[in-house]
Amino acid sequence: MQRRTLLTAAAAAPAILPFVARAQGTQKATLRLKWLAQTQFAGFYLAKARGYYEAEGIDLTINPGGPNLLTENLVATGADTFGLSGGTDSVFAAREKNLPVVCIGVSHQQTPFFFVTRADGPIRTLQDFKGKTVTTWYTGANYVLLGMLAKIGLKPGDFTMQPQQVSVTPFVEGQIDVVTATKYNEFYTLMTRMGREKLRTFVAEDEGITFPRDTLIVSETTARQKPETVRGFLRASIKGWRDALKDQKAGVDVVMAASPALDRAHQEFMLVEAGKLMTAGAAAQQGLFWIDDAAIRSAHDFLRQNDVIKQPVDLAKAYDGSFLAAIPVADRMA
Amino acid sequence: MPEPMDATSPLLELRGIDKTFGAVQAVRGLSLSVPAGEFVTVVGPSGCGKSTLFNMVAGLDEPDTGGAMRFKGRGCHARELLGRVSFMPQRDLLLPWRNVIDNAILANEIEGADRKTARAKALRMLPEFGLTGFEAQYPHQLSGGMRQRVALMRTFLFERELMLLDEPFGALDALTRSIMQRWLLDVWERHRRTVLFITHDVDEAIFLGDRVLVMTARPGAVKLALPVNLPRPRPAELVTSPEFIAIKREILAAIEEESMKSFQSSGMAA
Amino acid sequence: MSGAVALPAPRGAAGLRRAAPVLMGLGRLVLGLGIAAAVWEGAVLGFGIRPEYLPRLSAILSTIAATPEAYAAGFLRTALETLIGFAAGVAVGVLNGVLFLRAPVLRDMLFPVFVVSQTIPVIAFGALVVLWFGNTLLAKAVIAFYLTFFPVTVNTLVGLQSVDPRQMALLRSFGATGRQVLLRLLLPSALPQIFVALRLGASLSLVGAIVGEWFGDTTGLGVILLQAMYTEQVTVMWAAILCAAVLGTGFYALVALAERYLVFWGAEA
Known part of the structure; x- marks a missing residue:
């Protein structure tokens, strides 16, 4: 029994060695x-x-x-x-x-980002995006936006989509109607500058997109x-x-x-x-x-x-x- | 290294030298000899190949094959003369980042002399060149005459048997020039180097030289070699003496003839 | 200057005379900065400029004072990258210039390659450098180098080529070797031209280092700048810009000062 264990160990040793060395x-x-x-x-x-x-x-x-x-x-x-x-x-x-x-x-x-509008503004539903200016990132978020709006029947020509710059200031200033924000970064800046209650959010998951x-x-x-x-x-x-x-x-x-x-x-x-x-x-x-x-x-x-x-x-x-x-x-x- | 030298042979001898730049023949069949210790001046119409002659003797340009060049009695290539004659070009060509002393010892530094020793020697030479107290000045702080004296000092400090001076006073005003000429003779008489001196000023050529060489129009060659048997030291008023005038007349006539030739040939070409 | 009459000043006095305008210049600089700071502070307060556009200088300074070690570390790191890249760019640029002068064949072969290299946007080049060198200090220095070596090469070559041929002839007539001509005539003559490129390179190498830090890094003014930009910490962004400005101006001033002492003879023909 003991000898057998020893033998097994000896036979296995070369195979085990590299793993031991790596560990x-x-x-x-x-x-x-x-x-x-x-x-x-x-x-x-x-x-x-x-x-x-x-x-x-x-x-x-x-x-x-x-x-x-x-x-x-x-x-x-x-x-x-x-x-x-x-x-x-x-x-x-x-x-x-x-x-x-x-x-x-x-x-x-x-989806880690959503689309943000003013709570007191004219946009209350996705339908209201019609004729409005939306800024978003052209690195994937743009397709989410297009997909969400397509679900409710809006076509690309029905609203204006622009690439979003680093700063959310244009939205805060009211120059654009909809801004894209990650839930963990831009949204924080929006909240600190405008207040959470002033913001309305549109989430991709609500339209069945993730x-x-x-x-x-x-x-x-x-x-x-x-x-x-x-x-x-x-x-x-x-x-x-x-x-x-x-x-x-x-x-x-x-x-x-x-x-x-x-x-x-x-x-x-x-x-x-x-x-x-x-x-x-x-x-x-x-x-x-x-x-x-x-x-x-x-x-x-x-x-x-x-x-x-x-x-x-x-x-x-x-x-x-x-x-x-x-x-x-x-x-x-x- | 001591070199065997035939006491009877001249320091520099050129025989039948040609030099062509592309289609232009600058010098043809040029022959001259400069005995040791002689002050030889060269005059000629502009573009006669004076500078070509100098560049060859300085070792910067190689003559066409065919002619013979001898230095200290030995046949040689022009390039072998690099570092063996002390050459002063028309402009002072001082290095603006070097002060007076360091400009003066440039050639010594290049031949590997100890800087400290060379500086000390240059410092001792300053009064003779009218530069006392200016050793630490930079070229841009000096007048034209002073810069020229620094350049001359550089040439003198580079102690070679043959000195080549290419219109060193050409850029100076008449008064400064005449002061510099007398001063140069002074210095020369004390150091007694062999000098080959280019100028376009006939008065200067006669006043300074033991012998005046008049060059032909291009292609350049020696048209006339005229000894100047005027006593030394030479006073300033010498230039108005009848002997001086006589030499001058002869030289001017030769130059006139050459100038007409070059004028006619260029007129024909046009 | 009537050189014949004026007594030449000994070296020490000349040094003092040269130092005096520097001190006066420094005084004027401090005064100018003070005025600029006051105008900045006053304008932000007086016109009610919102901090998103331009924060008060005092707010920026107190932001720096809150975590000085972050800015000090960033400053030092960026300065080091800039300096290494700059030094390498200058060394290689001058070497290239000399090489191209001596071997025109090499110039004809390599120069077009250099020109093409400079048409690669630094953003694309940066991505490559990170692939090659990883997130190392070296990678940022390489980008700073990339922006520096070309102007130095060009200006060195131009400077070397513009040396008076008569001066070359004079040195050769003294029996000077190629090395002696290079060290005693060519390089000093090219110095004013080279310094034009050095001043340009001082600014470019800093840009290179900061851009380099945008390709992922842990420390540096570029890192702080980028982080602040995307989290919209406006005062932090301005604090990083201020640090970069101090670094850039300081570096440029050092180069200009070196130029004044080394190329004291000015552009003399």
């Missing part, structure tokens, strides 16, 4: 965010600060994003290991361009060659996010330490809103970063109908829930 020496990896440090990413910063990645054998560097940076490109070329990219829309676009990226988790389960965003991606190579690292990264990230959502002060602190010039109140608000988006929909039952096939399919079909993506994308290849599935659901719950 002992941490390996370097980077996470490219979709934007600069802010509490929209608090969980990742907290996981790093608390050594969760290290515990998984990953020496993780968090690289902030910025305008004109396409996370999909950086991950596909191997410049970055992991990426928190634009959203389901940008993953479709990348796959359509044959960029070998795979989505391993979805952060924001619902647009999950902030997708975690890796390259196909990483997914194939280092599944254990990918799982470890997800485990650590989820742990960090659970901490950040439970102890929001810690989540805000860690981001403020990285970027002290940020406005704390704004960041506190952002974390609350990010938490809502991350635990909405199917994530309420399935936990953080859940890939909701139905929502993905719906976003895909919507973009396909609007001819934003020219060819159907193979969703099974673009979205891989297996890494997430390796983590017990109880450990994924926020």
Whole structure:
């Protein structure tokens, strides 16, 4: 019996050895965010600060994003290991361009932005958008707007759509009628400058459109060659996010330490809103970063109908829930 | 390194030198010889190839094949003369970022002399060149005459047997020029270098030279070599003496003839 | 100046004489800045300009005072990127100029490539640099370098080519080697031209560093600027702009000062 165990161990040793070596020496990896440090990413910063990645054998560097940076490109070329990219829309676009990226988790389960009008203004329903001026981002939000209005029978010519600049000031000044705002950023500025009660919001989900965003991606190579690292990264990230959502002060602190010039109140608000988006929909039952096939399919079909993506994308290849599935659901719950 | 030198042979000798730039023949069959210690002046109508002659002797331009160039009795290429004659071009060409002393020692610095020693030597020379107290001034702070003296000092400090001066006083006003001429003779008599001096001013050529070479119109060659047997040191009023006038008349006649030639040929070409 | 009569001043006095206008200039600068600050503050208050358009200077300064370490760190980081990129751009630019002068074949081969490189928008170039160098200080310095080296190359070449050929001939007649001609004549002669590019490069390299920081970075004035822009923290944005202005002006002034001391002879023919 004892001899047998020894023999088995001896036979297995060469096979085990590389794994042992890898577990002992941490390996370097980077996470490219979709934007600069802010509490929209608090969980990742907290996981790093608390050594969760290290515990998984990953020496993780968090690289902030910025305008004109396409996370999909950086991950596909191997410049970055992991990426928190634009959203389901940008993953479709990348796959359509044959960029070998795979989505391993979805952060924001619902459309993270909405359309805002003045509560005391003439726009009370979507029908009232007719003849009005709307500004929006031409990076996906424009299709959501077109889709929402198409559902109630408005055509592109029925209203004026303009690209939205960085500032919401033109809306505050009354120069435009409808502005697009993320629930966690622009909406905060609108509230502080105008007051929540002065604002009316139009949500995509009310029209049956959903647009999950902030997708975690890796390259196909990483997914194939280092599944254990990918799982470890997800485990650590989820742990960090659970901490950040439970102890929001810690989540805000860690981001403020990285970027002290940020406005704390704004960041506190952002974390609350990010938490809502991350635990909405199917994530309420399935936990953080859940890939909701139905929502993905719906976003895909919507973009396909609007001819934003020219060819159907193979969703099974673009979205891989297996890494997430390796983590017990109880450990994924926020 | 000591070089064998035939005491009887001239310091510089040119025999049948040609120089062509593209289609233009600047110099044809030019021959001259400059014995050691002599002050030779060169005059001629404008465009007669005086500067071409100088550039060749300075080593900057190689003559066409065929002629012979001898320095210290040895046949040589023009480029071998680089660094062996001390050359002063028409303009002072001082470097604006160097003060008087450092401009004066430029050539010494290039030949690798110790800067400190060279500066000390230059400092001692300042009074002789009328530059006492100006050692730290920069060229833009100096008058034209002073700049020219700095350039001359640079030429003198670069101690070579042959000095080439190309119209050094051409840009100066008449009064300053005549002061500079007498001063140059003064300095020359003390240092006794062999000098080849270009000018377009006949008075200057006679006043300074032991011998005046008159050049033909282009293509340039030596038309006339006239010894100036006037005693030294030469006083300013020498220029009005009958002997001086006689030499001047002869030179002017030769130049006149050449000027007419070049005038006619250009007239015909037009 | 009647040089023949005036007694030449010894070096020390000349130094003092040169320092006096600098001090006076400094006094005028401080006075000018004071007036500008007062006008700024007064205009915002007097005309009731809303902070979204232009916050009061005092509000901006107190924003900086609230988290000075953030601005200090950003300032230092951006300054370092600017300086490294600038220094590399100047070194490579001058080297290129010399190389192109000595080897016209190389100039004919490489110059068009340089021109094409400069037509790439810095935004596109930045995306490439991040792919190549990642989010390192080097990446930002490379963008600053990219904006600096070309004007320096061009101006060095122009400066070197405009050297008086008679001056070249004079040095050659002294038996000067190519190296001696380069160091004692060509480079000093080209210095006024080179400094024109250096002054341009001082501003461009800062722009390069800040734009570089927009391709994802953790520290820097560009990071603060971008963050503030998208979260509409107007005073923070202005604070970053103010820091960048101080950095840019300071750097430019240093280059101009160096020029005044090195190219003291002015544009003399």
